[in-house]
Amino acid sequence: MQDEILKMRGINKSFPGVRALQNVDFTLFEGEIHALMGENGAGKSTLIKVLTGVYAKEGGEIRLRGLDKPVTIKSPQEAQKLGISTVYQEITLCPNLTVAENMFIGRAEEVIVNWKKRIDKTNAILASLGISAKATQQLSSCSIAVQQMVAIARAVDMECKVLILDEPTSSLDDQEVAKLFSLMRDLKNRGVGIIFVTHFLEQVYEVCDKITVLRNGELIGEYLIKDLPRVALVSKMLGKELGDLSALQNETACDISRQKDIVVEVKGLSGDSGIRPFDFKTCKGEVTGFAGLLGSGRSECVRAIFGADHVTGGEIKIKGKPVHITSPLKAMKNGIGYLSEDRKSDGIIGDLSVRENMILALQVMRGFFKPFSKAQAYAFADEYIKLLGIKTASADTPISSLSGGNQQKVILARWLLTHPDYLILDEPTRGIDIGTKVDIQKLVLKLADEGMSITFISSEIEEMLRTCSRLIVMRDLNIVGELKGEDMTQDRIMHTIAGGATNHGDS
Amino acid sequence: MKKLVSMVLALMLVFSLVACDAKDKAKDDGKITVGVVQTNANESDWRTANTKSMNEAFAAAGFETKMVFGEGDHAKQIAQAQQLIQEEVDYLVILGLQSAGWEDVAKAAKEAGIPLIMADRELELSEDLYTAMVCSDFEAEGVKAVDWLKAQNMDTVDIVVLGGDTGSSAQLGRSKAIEEGAATNGWNIVFNQNMKGWDETLAKQAVTDLIASGKEFNVIYAENDNMARGACDAMDAAGITYGKDGDVKVIAFDANKWALEKVLAGEFNLDIECNPLHGPRLVSLIQSLEKGEKVEKNVYVEEEMFDAETITQAIVDARSY
Amino acid sequence: MSSLNEAPQIGRFDGIKNKLMRREKLTDTVFLLTITISLFITIYALAVIFLGDKGFGKIQMFFNLFNENAALIVIACGLSIVMVTGSIDISVGGSTALICTACIVCLNNYGFNFLTSLILALAIGLAFGLFQGILIAYLEIQPFIVTLAGMFLGRGLVALIEVNQIQVANAGFEKLSAARIEIPFLGDYNKKGIFLQSKLEYGVVVALIIVVLIFLLLRKTSLGRSFYAVGGNPQSALMLGINVKRTRFLAHALCGLLAGIGGFLYLFHTRSGSVQQATGLEMDAISASIIGGTLLTGGVGNIFGTLFGVLTGGTVLLIVTAIGSQDPWWPQITRAAMLCFFIILQSVICSRKRRKSE
């Protein structure tokens, strides 16, 4: 008979401006592999961080088997002591230490370390898991995959009751994934409950027993794997938006034959981020979309066009003229704008005011010796604060104190101020409230009407359907399809994304 | 790791062999080598003259000079002195930044049979640890100034003491003299501060500040020429008269040539010599030691004083530094 | 190894990658340590070959290198620890000066003996370490500014205690500090034919014991390894279950304690104290750590490296002294040039290694 080993009820957590988790329940049984699914910003990572004590929850309770009271987990150490081990998406080991050290550090350990014992033990564990690394090797000299496996090995060795794997497979190849899965099944048989977070649908169907789907910080439901077909899962993850949006539809289609209207044309572009050479073109007034799951290469494509990643090959023509874009500044001077995906680390400049954040890109283009006067800057800022309905105390408020949606609007204003011919919006609606999302979508269509070419990238298919007139579908760093007109239905997109092939590594 | 250790050991072995080899090569051309541990290179004009004097005199006497500079760091000076002992200089001359902490060096020198000569500043060593001493008696210099000041028969004496580098024997001796002099004669010390280093800048700032705060003073006791010059600059700027015909009497030490010119011009009232020309004295000392003559152990450099009333152009012209 | 291909497109670089991985068996720490040790040996060997007649041919010269630098070795060990955790401490020079003066005053005037003055020295050092540690670790104030305050405090307090230069006048202490270990069978004949037994100060033994102890601490204890983890990536260290704040605090406390020991050794060696005592000692210690392969960014460093860093610095000073120069500016310029060389070398190596691992 299976027992519940973890029960989370009514978990709430919010960050300034965002409700990251609203009343989320989650239950994990002994000897179960439970997939936690959802697109970016759905709240998976937040839920996991609440469970492991990185964030303090604001409401709800967590119960563990064997304890008659709800627990408050204050730190990762406490979580470890309670038997909750985590392998994070970004590797949270110390690259400057050796493999053996990473296996044992931070655990309730003896004061004097017996290295020989540890190294032998580490080698034994590595061997039993088939990881080809040496215990004495420095972690940073291992490949990312091996580092990931070491992290898992560490968690396994800690004899945890609950093992959380947060996107562990994103950097593993098939053989390694297979190894990992056999390891997971092995642990499952030993009675460990595993929470498995991944973007790869095949893997979910291969190894999991149950799926819990989150969207926008809310619980969508818990399903047995056999009750939820793949397409149904995708639609649950991507969700359906408010009805009033269906009225929005962009009909501008690109007539490729009208050469003079082509704004950007890319041939065989490839960058050091790993994308395969790709072709792409867009016309005046067209809204194109890059669809695909996270890590499919949708961001890497546009980063290459903008010159944010190092370009290794291919050519770009802007309005028919070949240009050599080596840096963002060159792209900007050629009329390209890029709203980056990770707002916090690549978008906002935290301590600076709304006004300064807004005028930054335009200011850089204008040049070092031509700053805007204060009045001009305020005029710009006030204009766009009004135009986009940005909720801020004043133009002098530091941007970091704004809500996510308003921050995004400020960044959007930054690029609109440069009046680009071609604007790339990478996940402009991630982690922001519904109202702002609608505002941004409407704005995109309005801009396209005024003749701007836009590329819109989003994890939410509905949003892309409403705004884009043509969709480029990506999978595994490759363009796998292009959909337009009649073909642009949720079904088609999801099927193209999910792919006929069962093996994600196959291209 | 093991490989590393063995590699290190192997290399150690190799270079200890090389070391034995190198020792045989050590040449001895009969020239007398004098190792000099100097303080800072040019902390003041006095020091510059001092360095120059030794270099020139040793060269003229046919000695080989090995001068090292302490970079203002006591511990470095000690390390350098130890190195000179290992290098087997024939004589070791030490001008210490600090007077304390030289026993180990002195003992090492004694063991190695290298005569140690203290110059400029007295080191706190027991008699048996050094061979000779050619030093300035800083307190005596200060006492000269005090005696001179007493002879001036002023109604009130308000003194500004501009001290040198904290803790150097020159500062200690000269400050002690004036402090004791003031106590016995009932003089008033308005200000007594050590200026980091021996520079014009801080002295000038201090006097400017004093003038601004309205403190009255009529004697400047600057522990070297440079600081006296800084103080004069400050008084110039405030229109306070000084020197022979002025309200404030300026007492300076060291007696550089340019300072004597100022004495001659009546800008300084008194400059007490602190003779930096140790070179010739050291040469004669070393030469008599070489001959095996007995030398007087503790020699204080004869020092003159130059009063603005009595100084002549001839004295200034005779000055070589 | 072929099973570890992250993606097919880099498959053709497999051969190169394999080679790199084999070469990168050395951890960063050991790699930099190797460079430091070989550099020291090279420099010293060159000095022996070319400056043998200037004293480098003597064994005592080698021992003097330790005699003169015992205190610096201990202090640099402390700095290496805080640098490994990604922090810095520039107060060690100030605390050393304070220890010297305070101990001498107590020895001369208040009837302290060797032991009580040692305790006083340790207490002063530890007090600096604890206070700075609290501000840095728990109040999250920049280490630089906190220890700048510590440096000011140390130097200033010296002047408040005693402005003048002072010297130990305590027979017991003097006797102890004048004692030497005579090493049997080793020694040199000087040109006067006197045989000089090689001598080592007791402070050196203390310093070397401390080096070994700190090495064991860093290598063999969980605390030592958490210093590295915190310096390597504090975020990860937190996730791995390390108490980052406490680790940082302990690093500073330990550095303070070592500065206490180092300060006492300094006193033991010089037997004098003044306001200007140990000026620039912190910078000497920092540069010794850097030359010894400790990265200021944290996470990489080795105590033996630091030892050799100190010795290298000392050797360079001696070489510059031995060569001698009428121009007083060359010693410092030479030393700075050497520092520059090391820093750039490290930077280049680190960036190349980083690029490789990516």
Place this chain on the structure above:
Amino acid sequence: MATHDKTINHDRSRSIILSIVKHNIFIPCAFLTMLLLVNIFINPGFLKISMGADSNGHPVLIGNLINILSNATELVILAIGMTLVTASSKGQDISVGATLAISGGVVMRVLCGNETQPDSLHAPIIVALILGCLAGMACGAFNGILVSRFKIQPMIATLILFTAGRSIASMAMGGLKPKAVSSFGYYGNFIPGFPIPTPILITIGIVIVTMLTLKLTNLGLYTRAVGVNAKASSLNGLNPTMIKFLTFVVLGFCVGIAGFVQSSRVQTVNPYTIVPGIEMDVILAVALGGNSLGGGKFNMTGSIIGAYTIQTLTSMLMTLNVNTNAVPVFKAAIIVVLVVIQSSVVKAFFNKKMGELKSRKNSGKGNDTYVVVE
């Protein structure tokens, strides 16, 4: 501007007080005021400024305030540059004292050539000024390359020139210590006939130039953007490497000017003892001005006020006959108090306490029962 004013809170009087107290130069200003009050208390004539005459009969202003303003010149100028460096590269330049010696040395060498007491200047003063500034900028560029290109932490990179600078200066002067004719002293003292000390005028000039530069170029915006978020800045077309380099060169220029003023004060330079320990004072000024030493946003006014604070403190202690070597104790006390007040942890702690107090007033809700695991 007018439209912007409207958005300000309605509760005027309270918000004005709050915004003053919360303004980032409040603490440094309050501190400087406090220090001045202490000074007035100790010495009632502290604020008195009188018109005197120098020995040549030219009118000069005499007073403690004038001295502080004049003596703070180097500190203020260096603090301006240091603020930019701190903001962009998240670290400090500890070599400013040594590089100041270099530029001062170059100035003296150019003016005096190989003579120790030349009767006339060997070159026009403007040439010396320019060469001095170039020397400073070259040192800045050296540090800048190490920091921006080789990604070495500023403190370590500048340790090199910190070690070598004063010796290089001595070499630049050929080992001599010349004294230039007194007409060179106009820039560090008084221009005959003009009663305000020239350094004060130079400070005002530099401050105006700085403010104009910040207004007329994007130096400030770029520096802050790079300091806060270099990654995002480079996606906005900025070149963080270049900007970091540039701030070091600007600091080098400031060093050049400060070196010129300093060498003009007594018309001579002693490379080994000129401006001892000024690097720490400059960094302290930046920190006292409410700037985070961790980079990012900066506050130029704060740094300038910080510099004056330090000079006031130094002068005060000097006139009080406190031993110069004991002055650091007071600085240490001030640093500790100020950094603790400004520490984010302490701020957060008090905000939390305040919040708790408020919420306790608002609701008397009972505590949840939790198992607290240690």
